[in-house]
Amino acid sequence: MAEAKAKQELPEDVGSDDCLTSYTYIYSPDLLKDQVAFITGGGSGIGLRIAEVFMRHGCDTVIASRNLDKLKEAAKKLCAASGRRCLPVCIDVRQPESIVAAVDETIKQFGHIDILINNAAGNFICPASALSFNAFRTVMEIDTMGTFNTSKVVYEKWFKDHGGNIVNISATLAYRGQALQVHAGSAKAANDAMTKHLAVEWGPNGVRVNAVAPGPISGTEGFRRLGGSHMEATESFRSIPLQRAGNKTEMAHCTLFLASRASSYMTGAIMVADGGAWLTSANDVSMLLGIASSKSARL
Numbered sequence: 001m002a003e004a005k006a007k008q009e010l011p012e013d014v015g016s017d018d019c020l021t022s023y024t025y026i027y028s029p030d031l032l033k034d035q036v037a038f039i040t041g042g043g044s045g046i047g048l049r050i051a052e053v054f055m056r057h058g059c060d061t062v063i064a065s066r067n068l069d070k071l072k073e074a075a076k077k078l079c080a081a082s083g084r085r086c087l088p089v090c091i092d093v094r095q096p097e098s099i100v101a102a103v104d105e106t107i108k109q110f111g112h113i114d115i116l117i118n119n120a121a122g123n124f125i126c127p128a129s130a131l132s133f134n135a136f137r138t139v140m141e142i143d144t145m146g147t148f149n150t151s152k153v154v155y156e157k158w159f160k161d162h163g164g165n166i167v168n169i170s171a172t173l174a175y176r177g178q179a180l181q182v183h184a185g186s187a188k189a190a191n192d193a194m195t196k197h198l199a200v201e202w203g204p205n206g207v208r209v210n211a212v213a214p215g216p217i218s219g220t221e222g223f224r225r226l227g228g229s230h231m232e233a234t235e236s237f238r239s240i241p242l243q244r245a246g247n248k249t250e251m252a253h254c255t256l257f258l259a260s261r262a263s264s265y266m267t268g269a270i271m272v273a274d275g276g277a278w279l280t281s282a283n284d285v286s287m288l289l290g291i292a293s294s295k296s297a298r299l
């Protein structure tokens with residue numbers, strides 16, 4: 001019975017890995033009409049689905065990450081699916097000058113920026129004792145410094161004078177201890193603090209800063225890297241109250257809510273979207289340790 005109910009509530013997540021083949025509106029189709037969203041990591045996974053759902057709601061997008069060929073391909077599919085504009089731009093969130101150039105180009109082409117989605121991240125599973133200093137630093141630089149760098153550039157160049165909306169993509173692994181994840185958990189916990197500090201400091205300038213904290217989300221690189229397929233096969237997600245992994249469309253809907261006027265009195269909030277996973281004591285530690293010790297190659 002519970003399983004049947006969860007299935008009924010599941011929004012569409014069908015189609016190629018890139019774009020949906022069908023879509024049922026939950027929000028008004030013109031919720032983001034003629035707004036412009038800058039989405040880091042928008043060329044794949046959750047970021048790509050956020051771009052698609054935003055565009056289906058009338059928004060133009062800028063998708064920004066390191067691999068321009070991948071972004072161009074994604075932009076083509078996004079425009080075809082939605083009829084809106086999508087600008088692919090090459091940035092490394094660790095390099096502020098690359099963000100400055102991309103934000104300048106965005107303002108030149110679109111005239112404004114209304115929404116920033118800090119979605120880019122790096123992760124893998126690794127025991128703390130095997131993690132090199134550089135590996136820890138790399139994840140902190142992409143996830144935490146990258147979120148700060150992009151927020152600061154967009155704020156200084158546009159939001160400071162015009163207001164705007166920032167949504168950071170966090171992770172509920174930041175809320176509890178989890179084996180093999182000290183790097184990503186530390187980075188996301190820092191980002192949650194950043195969400196609150198910037199909400200306080202930039203609120204008077206009309207800038208709202210919120211976050212979505214996903215649990216395991218299928219059909220993504222993060223899911224693959226953390227052993228998600230193995231966990232699905234072994235029914236490990238049954239320990240989650242909703243007894244399944246989430247999907248990308250569900251994360252896009254949470255992000256759309258926080259990025260739109262639907263949440264106009266919210267700032268500094270972290271919206272947990274993990275099927276209740278972080279609340280339960282049953283967890284995946286032994287399974288993750290099993291994966292790590294059974295593989296000689298890195299995940």
Ligand SMILES: CC/C=C\C/C=C\C/C=C\C/C=C\C/C=C\C/C=C\C=C\C(=O)SCCNC(=O)CCNC(=O)[C@H](O)C(C)(C)COP(=O)(O)OP(=O)(O)OC[C@H]1O[C@@H](n2cnc3c(N)ncnc32)[C@H](O)[C@@H]1OP(=O)(O)O
Nearest residue numbers: 121122123124132134135171215216222223226228277298
């Ligand atoms: C899925 C379900 C799993 C678990 C949950 C189960 C149950 C649910 C119950 C509750 C939990 C609730 C939630 C948890 C669920 C999900 C997980 C949460 C977060 C997920 C986050 C993400 O998914 S992030 C997105 C994933 N995508 C990517 O990572 C793509 C981008 N990545 C990269 O570019 C690289 O991988 C990079 C991050 C390493 C950066 O690349 P680069 O800058 O080129 O750096 P390198 O020079 O390659 O490397 C730098 C140092 O890092 C070392 N390194 C690299 N890879 C590894 C590895 N695999 N293991 C260890 N170390 C590594 C590398 O050697 C370098 O260090 P040196 O010292 O050698 O210089």
Ligand SMILES: NC(=O)C1=CN([C@@H]2O[C@H](COP(=O)(O)OP(=O)(O)OC[C@H]3O[C@@H](n4cnc5c(N)ncnc54)[C@H](OP(=O)(O)O)[C@@H]3O)[C@@H](O)[C@H]2O)C=CC1
Nearest residue numbers: 041045046065066067092093120121171216217220221222
């Ligand atoms: N999937 C999951 O189960 C969960 C995911 N999350 C979060 O969701 C978000 C999306 O993850 P997901 O969709 O799974 O994974 P993806 O690997 O598909 O997304 C990560 C994106 O970040 C981009 N990126 C990585 N490093 C950089 C960088 N230095 N500069 C610019 N862009 C960069 C990548 O593009 P490129 O390589 O081309 O640069 C890629 O598009 C992340 O913040 C992740 O932490 C949180 C909890 C669970």
